[in-house]
Structure formats: C-alpha cells, structure tokens
Amino acid sequence: MPERPILVIGGGPAGLEAARSIADLGYKAVLVEKRDRLGGMPDEAGYAQLTDFRDAGEAMAEMAGAVEACDEVDIRLSSTVTGSIGSVGNFDVELTNGGKPETLQVGAVIVATGFQHFDPGRETQQYGYYEHDDVITLVDLEKMLKAHNVVRPSNGEPPERLCFIQCVGSRDRQIGNEYCSKVCCGVASKEAIEVRQQLPNCKTFIFYIDMRMYGYWENEIYWPAQEKHKVNYIKGIATEIVKKGDRLLVRGEDTTMGRPMEVPMDIVVLSVGMEPSAGTREMARIFGLTQNKYNFIETTGGALSTVTTNVAGIFACGATTGPADLEDSISSAGAAAMKAMATIRKHKDTAA
Amino acid sequence: MPERPILVIGGGPAGLEAARSIADLGYKAVLVEKRDRLGGMPDEAGYAQLTDFRDAGEAMAEMAGAVEACDEVDIRLSSTVTGSIGSVGNFDVELTNGGKPETLQVGAVIVATGFQHFDPGRETQQYGYYEHDDVITLVDLEKMLKAHNVVRPSNGEPPERLCFIQCVGSRDRQIGNEYCSKVCCGVASKEAIEVRQQLPNCKTFIFYIDMRMYGYWENEIYWPAQEKHKVNYIKGIATEIVKKGDRLLVRGEDTTMGRPMEVPMDIVVLSVGMEPSAGTREMARIFGLTQNKYNFIETTGGALSTVTTNVAGIFACGATTGPADLEDSISSAGAAAMKAMATIRKHKDTAA
Numbered sequence: 001m002p003e004r005p006i007l008v009i010g011g012g013p014a015g016l017e018a019a020r021s022i023a024d025l026g027y028k029a030v031l032v033e034k035r036d037r038l039g040g041m042p043d044e045a046g047y048a049q050l051t052d053f054r055d056a057g058e059a060m061a062e063m064a065g066a067v068e069a070c071d072e073v074d075i076r077l078s079s080t081v082t083g084s085i086g087s088v089g090n091f092d093v094e095l096t097n098g099g100k101p102e103t104l105q106v107g108a109v110i111v112a113t114g115f116q117h118f119d120p121g122r123e124t125q126q127y128g129y130y131e132h133d134d135v136i137t138l139v140d141l142e143k144m145l146k147a148h149n150v151v152r153p154s155n156g157e158p159p160e161r162l163c164f165i166q167c168v169g170s171r172d173r174q175i176g177n178e179y180c181s182k183v184c185c186g187v188a189s190k191e192a193i194e195v196r197q198q199l200p201n202c203k204t205f206i207f208y209i210d211m212r213m214y215g216y217w218e219n220e221i222y223w224p225a226q227e228k229h230k231v232n233y234i235k236g237i238a239t240e241i242v243k244k245g246d247r248l249l250v251r252g253e254d255t256t257m258g259r260p261m262e263v264p265m266d267i268v269v270l271s272v273g274m275e276p277s278a279g280t281r282e283m284a285r286i287f288g289l290t291q292n293k294y295n296f297i298e299t300t301g302g303a304l305s306t307v308t309t310n311v312a313g314i315f316a317c318g319a320t321t322g323p324a325d326l327e328d329s330i331s332s333a334g335a336a337a338m339k340a341m342a343t344i345r346k347h348k349d350t351a352a
Numbered sequence: 353m354p355e356r357p358i359l360v361i362g363g364g365p366a367g368l369e370a371a372r373s374i375a376d377l378g379y380k381a382v383l384v385e386k387r388d389r390l391g392g393m394p395d396e397a398g399y400a401q402l403t404d405f406r407d408a409g410e411a412m413a414e415m416a417g418a419v420e421a422c423d424e425v426d427i428r429l430s431s432t433v434t435g436s437i438g439s440v441g442n443f444d445v446e447l448t449n450g451g452k453p454e455t456l457q458v459g460a461v462i463v464a465t466g467f468q469h470f471d472p473g474r475e476t477q478q479y480g481y482y483e484h485d486d487v488i489t490l491v492d493l494e495k496m497l498k499a500h501n502v503v504r505p506s507n508g509e510p511p512e513r514l515c516f517i518q519c520v521g522s523r524d525r526q527i528g529n530e531y532c533s534k535v536c537c538g539v540a541s542k543e544a545i546e547v548r549q550q551l552p553n554c555k556t557f558i559f560y561i562d563m564r565m566y567g568y569w570e571n572e573i574y575w576p577a578q579e580k581h582k583v584n585y586i587k588g589i590a591t592e593i594v595k596k597g598d599r600l601l602v603r604g605e606d607t608t609m610g611r612p613m614e615v616p617m618d619i620v621v622l623s624v625g626m627e628p629s630a631g632t633r634e635m636a637r638i639f640g641l642t643q644n645k646y647n648f649i650e651t652t653g654g655a656l657s658t659v660t661t662n663v664a665g666i667f668a669c670g671a672t673t674g675p676a677d678l679e680d681s682i683s684s685a686g687a688a689a690m691k692a693m694a695t696i697r698k699h700k701d702t703a704a
Contacts, residue, residue, distance in 0.1 A: 013656065021687075024694035025377070052654035059656060171570055180570035210562035215675045218523055218532035258610050302404035303678040304365065304411060307686075323567045326655035328683065334659075335373075335686025342376035 003348060004107035005030050005074070006340045007093055009081055009283060012040015013326060014318025014333040015112035016063040021337035023070035027344065030074045030104055031067065032081060032095060034279065038064035041114060048145035048194060050326060051186050051221070057146075080279075084109075084286050088313030089347030107347060108313045108340040109287065111297060112333065113279035115319035118169025118177070118272040127168065127270055128241050134248055135241060135268045138164075138187055145194045150202075152266050155246075159266035162195055163205035163250060164188040165238045170273030171209065179294060181273030182323035185212040188271045189225045196229040205232045205263070207252070236261060241268055274323045287314050296322045307336040313343050355700060356459035357382050357426070358692045359445055361433055361635060364392015365678060366670025366685040367464035368415040373689035375422035379696065382426045382456055383419065384433060384447060386631065390416035393466060400497035400546060402678060403538050403573070409498075432631075436461075436638055440665030441699030459699060460665045460692040461639065463649060464685065465631035467671035470521025470529070470624040479520065479622055480593050486600055487593060487620045490516075490539055497546045502554075504618050507598075511618035514547055515557035515602060516540040517590045522625030522675075523561065531646060533625030534675035537564040540623045541577045548581040557584045557615070559604070588613060593620055626675045639666050648674045659688040665695050 008019045011033030022029040035044065039060035047056035067073050076097065083094035091109060095102045117139050120129040129135050133154040144150045152159055166188060170181040185208065192204045211233060213222035225231040238252035247264045254261045276295045284291045290298045290310040297316045300308050307315045317336040318329035360371045363385030374381040387396065391412035399408035419425050428449065435446035445456045469491050472481040481487050485506040496502045504511055518540060522533040537560065544556045563585060565574035577583040590604035599616045606613045628647045636643045642650045642662040649668045652660050659667045669688040670681035 017656075021690050021694070025690065025697060050655050052656075054654050054656075059654075063656065178571040178575060179568050180566050182566040210564065212562065212564045212566050214532050214534040214564045214566055216531050219530040223530060255608060256610070258608070302406050302411075303402050304369075304404075304406075304415065304682055306679050306683045327658050328680070330656055331658045331680065331683035331687045333687075334690045335683045338373050338377065338686045338690040342373070345377060 003028065003344065004090070004105055006337075006344065007032065007091070007104060007106040007109045008112060009109065010040065010112035010114060010279065010318075010320075011035070011038040011064070011077075012112065012114050012318065012329075013042065013060070013063065014114065014320070014329040015040065015110070016067050017330050017333035018110045018112055018317060018337045019067050019073045020063075020070060021334050022341060023067075023072035025341055026072065027341050028072050028074070030076060030106065032076045032079050034078070034080045036078045038067065038075070038077075045117070045139045046143040046146050048142050049190065051183070051190055051217070053190070081283065081286060088343060091313065107344040108315070110333075110336045110340050111280070111283045111287070111289070111314065111316045111320050112318050112336075113283050113320050114277050115274040115280070115323075116277040118275050120168050120270045120272050123175040126240050127165065127238075127268070129270060132241060132243060132248060132268075134266060135270065137270050137272045138184065138191060139272070141191050141195075141269050145191060145198065148198060150195060150198055158199050159202050161203045161205070161265045162267040162269065163207060163263070163265050164192060164269045164271050165250070166206065166208040166271045168270040168272050169275070177273060177275070177294060179323060180212065182212070183325045184271040184273055186217045186221055186325065188269070189213065189217075189221045189231065191269070192231040193221070193225050193229045196231060203232070205234055207234050207236045207238050207250070209235070209237065274319055276320070280320050287311055289314060289316070292322070294322075296320065306332050307339055315340050355380065355696060356442070356457055358689075358696065359384065359443070359456060359458040359461045360464060361461065362392065362464035362466060362631065362672075363387070363390040363416070363429075364464060364466050364670065364681075365394065365412070365415065366466065366672070366681040367392065367462070368419050369682050369685035370462045370464055370669060370689045371419050371425045372415075372422060373686050374693060375419075375424035377693055378424065379693050380424050380426070382428060382458065384428045384431050386430070386432045388430045390419065390427070390429070397469070397491045398495040398498050400494050401542065403535070403542055403569070405542070433635065433638060440695060443665065459696040460667070462685075462688045462692050463632070463635045463639070463641070463666065463668045463672050464670050464688075465635050465672050466629050467626040467632070467675075468629040470627050472520050472622045472624050475527040478592050479517065479590075479620070481622060484593060484595060484600060484620075486618060487622065489622045489624045490536065490543060491624070493543050493547075493621050497543060497550065500550060502547060502550055510551050511554050513555045513557070513617045514619040514621065515559060515615070515617050516544060516621045516623050517602070518558065518560040518623045520622040520624050521627070529625060529627070529646060531675060532564060534564070535677045536623040536625055538569045538573055538677070540621070541565065541569075541573045541583065543621070544583040545573070545577050545581045548583060555584070557586055559586050559588045559590050559602070561587070561589070626671055628672070632672050639663055641666060641668070644674070646674075648672065658684050659691055667692050
C-alpha cells in the first residue's frame with residue numbers, strides 16, 4: 001500500500017508553508033483551498049505590505065509559486081472539505097469542488113484555515129462603521145494603500161487627519177472577545193507609516209490602551225513610526241464617533257492627560273481583531289476538534305505543544321489556533337508539517 | 353557513505369524539541385549541551401512554573417526524557433563547540449568535553465543556544481540591584497517561588513508589599529537594548545499570581561509602560577491576575593529606589609494619574625529582559641552567522657522565514673534569534689528541524 005498523503009486545508013501563509021515543508025522532505029501533500037487561488041488572507045484582503053514592509057502580493061505569489069513547483073503537492077482550488085471518517089493514518093476525507101464530490105485517502109491532516117477580521121458593525125455600534133462612510137477598518141485601508149489611493153470614501157479627497165482606534169473586537173468582555181488579537185498594534189503602526197509615506201501632509205494618530213509592539217516590532221516599527229514618520233500615539237479610549245459638519249469627531253478620554261478629548265478626523269480606521277474563520281469553525285466540527293470559548297481550535301499540552309489537537313493525526317497551525325502574527329504562522333506550519341510526517345511514519349512502521 | 357547527522361547546539365526547550373523532531377522522522381541528531389544536564393534556562397535558572405502554570409521542572413524533565421529515549425539522538429553533555437569548517441552537507445565541527453577534543457561530521461546545524469537575562473547591576477544603577485538586598489530580579493523570585501520561600505533577603509521575613517518594575521534592560525535606548533523582550537509582562541504577571549497564591553497577605557504591584565499581554569495571555573493571565581488575584585497594575589515609571597528605614601522607597605511617576613509617586617516596598621523585583629547568551633554570540637562567531645545590532649543571530653527573509661541564517665545549512669531557533677516566548681521556541685524548533693532535514697535530504701540527492 002503506498003504511503004497516504006497529508007491533507008493541508010487552507011492555502012494561506014501557514015498552509016503554503018506546511019505543504020512546501022512536506023514536499024521538501026519527500027512526503028506527499030494534498031492542499032485544499034476554497035478560493036480559486038492561493039495566497040490566503042494577505043491575498044484575499046489585498047494587503048499592501050507585510051509587517052516586514054515587504055510587498056504582500058509579491059511575497060504571497062512567491063510562496064504560492066514555490067508550492068506550485070512541488071511535484072509532491074496536489075493542489076485543489078475551489079474545493080472544500082465536507083466530511084471525514086477514519087482515524088490517524090487512515091482518514092477518508094470528503095471534498096467538494098463545485099458540487100463534484102470526491103473522497104481523499106489521507107494519513108494525517110493539517111488545518112490551516114486561519115482567521116477572519118472582526119466585523120465592527122456587528123457589536124460596537126458606537127463607532128458607526130455602517131453609518132459613517134469615513135469610518136473604515138484596517139483592511140479597508142490596506143486596499144487603499146495597495147492602490148496608492150488613500151482618500152475619504154465620502155468625497156474622494158485625501159485626508160488631512162486620520163486616526164486608528166485600537167482593540168476593536170479585542171480585549172472586550174462585552175462582545176465576548178477577551179483575548180488580545182496580538183497583531184493589530186503592529187499592523188496599525190505599519191499602516192500609519194505607509195499613510196505618512198503616501199500622504200506626508202496627513203496628520204496620523206493612534207489611540208491605544210497598551211501598544212503591544214513586542215520583540216523587534218518595538219525597534220523596527222514603533223520607534224521609527226514615532227521618530228521618523230511622526231505618527232502620534234495617544235493613550236486614550238474612544239467612546240463615540242459623531243459627524244460634525246464635513247468631518248468626524250472622535251470623543252473619548254485621553255487617559256495620560258486624564259481629560260476628555262474631542263478630536264476632528266477625516267478618516268477613522270478601526271483596528272479590527274481576529275476571530276476564527278468560518279472554515280476554522282467548520283473544520284473543528286467535521287474533524288471533532290476541541291475549540292476554546294472563542295471558537296479557535298484548541299491545542300493540547302500547553303506552551304510546549306503548539307500544533308497538536310485533541311484528535312490524533314490532526315494538527316492545527318497559524319491563526320487557526322488563535323491570534324498569530326506571520327512569524328507564528330510560518331513557524332507553527334513548519335512544526336505541524338514535521339509532526340504530521342512523524343505521524344505518517346510512525347503509523348507506517350506500526351502497520352508494517 | 354552514511355547520512356550525516358544534524359548537530360543541535362543547546363539542550364533547552366528549543367534544542368530538545370529540535371532533536372526529538374529529527375528523531376521522530378528517523379534522521380540522526382547530535383545534541384550538544386555545555387551544562388552537565390538537559391533542560392536549558394528553565395532548569396538552570398530554577399523556574400517555578402511555565403507561563404501555562406505547569407511545573408517547570410516536571411515539564412523540562414519530560415522533554416529531556418523524551419530525547420534521552422530516542423536512539424537517533426547522541427547526547428553530549430558538558431560539551432561545547434569550538435570550531436567548524438566545511439559547508440552545507442559537510443561540516444566538520446570541533447567539540448570539546450573537558451579539554452578532550454573531538455571532530456563531528458554533520459550535515460546541518462541547528463543553533464539553539466538561547467538567551468541570558470539582562471544583568472540589572474550593569475547599567476541601570478538607579479535601581480540599586482547590587483546595593484539593596486531586597487531588590488531582586490524575576491529570576492531570583494522564580495527560585496524563591498519554586499522553594500515556596502518568598503522572603504526578604506535582608507531579614508528572611510515574608511514581604512507585605514512587593515512590586516515588579518517592567519522593562520529593565522528592554523525598550524531602553526541608553527543601554528542599547530531598544531527592542532522589547534516580549535515575555536517579561538507575561539512572566540511578571542505569572543509570578544505576581546504565584547506570590548499572591550503563596551502569600552495571600554502580600555500586596556503586589558506591577559509598574560509598567562505598556563502591558564504587552566498579547567494573544568491569550570490577556571485572558572489567561574492578565575485578567576485573572578487583576579480580578580481573581582488582585583494584582584495591582586500601575587502605569588508608571590520608576591526612576592529611583594532608595595532605602596527608607598527598614599523598607600525600600602520606589603520613586604517615580606504615575607503616568608495615568610499624572611503625578612509623582614513614592615511608594616514603600618519590602619521587595620522590588622526587576623523584570624529583566626533577554627539578551628543573547630554567551631553561547632549564541634560564540635556560535636555566531638564560529639559559524640560566521642550574521643548578528644543584528646543586539647548580537648542576536650539574524651534570520652534572513654523577513655517574516656516569512658523564521659529560522660534560516662545567512663549560512664546555508666545552519667539554522668537558528670528559539671531565543672537565539674531574538675526575544676521569544678516558549679511557544680515561539682517550540683514552533684521555531686520544529687520548523688528548524690524540518691528545514692535542516694530538508695537540507696540533508698537535498699544534499700544527499702545532489703551528491704548521489
């Protein structure tokens with residue numbers, strides 16, 4: 001019996017890294033992606049630059065190209081996983097491609113279905129995302145930055161004052177997302193730098209609770225944002241956005257100065273957090289994976305086990321298991337590939 | 353010619369995970385550790401609990417035991433790497449064990465030599481680490497927590513008031529460590545919880561700039577620390593510690609209240625950051641690895657390449673490349689193992 005391949009679900013950074021890693025060691029992988037192209041969220045959401053300031057489209061094309069060049073990887077686009085039976089070493093996984101069903105026989109599974117951005121219209125009505133044209137999200141701004149066309153949606157004119165509001169959909173008990181989404185401080189700061197580069201006359205502000213610029217983001221993004229690019233960081237809480245004449249008025253409290261604030265803005269960017277994607281929730285259901293209270297897939301074994309799920313032979317990586325930056329996704333994808341191959345190898349030895 | 357093994361340098365969490373991963377796929381590894389036992393910094397520094405609140409000694413013993421049980425891993429304790437010649441696929445690495453030299457022929461190398469804690473007596477004299485007995489570090493407190501004996505070094509009595517000062521040796525341009533050490537907010541909060549558990553009458557404070565409780569640390573450590581364990585978080589900057597009678601006086605500024613503060617403490621814990629270990633700096637020199645300005649080993653390729661160095665066949669993981677939490681170390685070690693095996697495999701194919 002030939003060795004069964006490893007199923008990788010999701011064609012974003014984590015899934016691409018996992019699939020290529022498997023191929024690099026001569027194992028076979030099937031990479032399933034629901035969209036008709038690879039590249040995942042950075043491609044789908046039209047990110048301008050990654051947090052290392054590399055062009056996101058170019059980086060994702062390079063990752064996708066490397067996987068496409070692997071004979072060992074069978075890529076299935078426009079396909080979704082709809083069911084699974086069996087256990088470690090012998091999973092029969094049902095797939096559909098535009099209604100055309102198929103059963104794949106795989107030895108192990110890596111779930112890399114990632115996250116979705118929090119919908120700021122859903123529960124934080126005080127920010128008026130659906131009400132005010134010039135209230136946008138980090139993702140909306142990425143698209144504008146990519147197109148080199150940062151303008152006020154209400155009138156098509158470049159903004160003179162733009163601000164970010166951090167922790168929208170994160171660190172928020174009222175909406176049930178108590179966790180920190182980890183990347184928004186870094187992403188907002190990166191976008192603020194890009195705004196300042198594209199529109200040097202646009203005053204740019206970030207309202208935050210804590211700036212979580214951990215590790216090298218501190219020296220590579222946060223300090224240059226302040227010193228070189230003159231981004232203004234204000235520790236404060238925005239409670240309301242109202243329309244005032246042609247502009248938006250952000251109301252809240254400057255917690256450092258200990259006083260109320262009312263600042264006019266042309267564009268307000270909501271730094272929306274991470275939630276498990278529909279695919280992540282669906283794969284948890286299909287494979288019987290334990291989810292945490294936020295519906296991300298739970299890894300077992302604490303800090304020393306980052307990709308193992310409750311089901312033997314099924315591994316999870318990237319933002320499938322919780323808020324993750326790109327480095328997290330790449331490293332955990334490599335680790336998941338390694339563990340999935342070890343599982344296949346062990347099962348073959350046992351079965352032999 | 354038999355396949356050359358992979359050399360893993362460092363027997364801490366990252367090195368142990370890398371060595372076991374290599375064995376799991378049937379490749380051979382040589383694990384070199386300078387101490388006479390495995391377990392790395394959590395063992396050497398006597399950590400009480402990991403950030404997932406698991407007993408650190410037990411967790412490290414389990415990791416070490418798993419590697420010791422691998423036939424494929426040749427463990428060399430009390431050994432250090434002293435030189436290397438050759439290139440990818442064919443490194444001849446010199447080793448010494450108590451003056452006894454040996455040459456190992458290896459195909460690839462994983463550097464997992466990690467970090468050392470910042471020495472707070474070195475440059476931040478205002479905190480009086482060498483001057484005041486009751487000024488200690490995160491590491492000193494770990495040992496006390498592990499021994500269930502948290503007492504004032506000056507008089508052996510349990511403290512009634514204990515505080516942590518964050519960012520000692522991190523985010524500090526004057527001493528040249530501009531980066532954030534990433535884990536100190538989480539570690540200090542974990543230790544604060546343990547203090548409150550062991551000494552319920554000890555009032556516990558954390559003075560911070562930003563609380564970088566990213567991802568799940570927010571809901572798993574930070575919220576419980578405040579709500580369940582009544583740890584007091586104060587956004588403030590401590591500028592000086594002086595002796596006042598039997599106690600210490602912490603002087604600085606409460607930046608939220610916008611006023612100077614002077615608070616008496618029985619123990620002051622300096623939350624010291626991460627610097628590259630002597631081993632990391634030495635391995636960089638021996639293998640010709642590019643270091644960043646902080647002397648950590650630099651990875652190439654930005655966010656999408658987390659373990660690759662400038663030298664083909666040499667990989668770095670864990671805190672060898674910069675501030676890293678345990679999850680980072682475990683994931684990047686798996687990824688490094690995978691890439692090192694791929695290198696060996698590719699080289700064998702090329703040479704065949």
